[in-house]
Amino acid sequence: MDINALFTDEGLRAFTATVRDQHVRDAQQYGQIADIVRRRLEQTPIEGDRWMAKKIRAWKVSRQLKAMQKASGEAASKAEALYATYVNEVLELPQRRAVAEAKKLERKNGRQAAVGVAVAKSLDKTVTALNSPQEQVPGAVPQARPAEFVAPDNPWQQWPMAAGGERPTASINDYFPKGEQG
Secondary structure (H helix, E strand, O other), rough: HHHHHHHHHHHHHHHHHHHHHHHHHHHHHHHHHHHHHHHHHHHOOOOOOOHHHHHHHHHHHHHHHHHHHHHHHHHHHHHHHHHHHHHHHHHHHHHHHHHHHHHHHHHHHHHHHHHHHHHHHHHHHHHHHHHOOOOHHHOOOOOOOOHHOOOOOOOOHHHOOOOOOOOOOOOOHHHHHOOOOO
């Protein structure tokens, strides 16, 4: 047998078919022999046998042949499994990898296109918001206090002054008018 032929599709197919057929024939022969041996031993008494001794002895002997039949059937199945696994894991692998890579690239391109659309939409909204007048910004929340109270240089000027005072608020009591002291 040429070992290099096993690494081709036709060579491995021929090998596994030969092995499978041999095991199937062997399994059939083991089954036939098991039936013949069981029938013959059931009809052959040995001196000193009791009532069911012939049948039990025939079953024990034929059971081994049935195990051989089962093992040959499994070996035939394993030969087919060998070929199927070789085709799946060796012969078709490059094609499956190419298809997977193409799908991955397609998903990546789709994500990049979606990100591009989202960025363009965001930039369009930003440009629209910056070019429109302050009062007419769609979806804008009106400010609770006028913009002149907010000064980025001094954080104390971000809050309204206490009633009647010019200094920044120091406590919650500064928000309430002071009563007349008397």
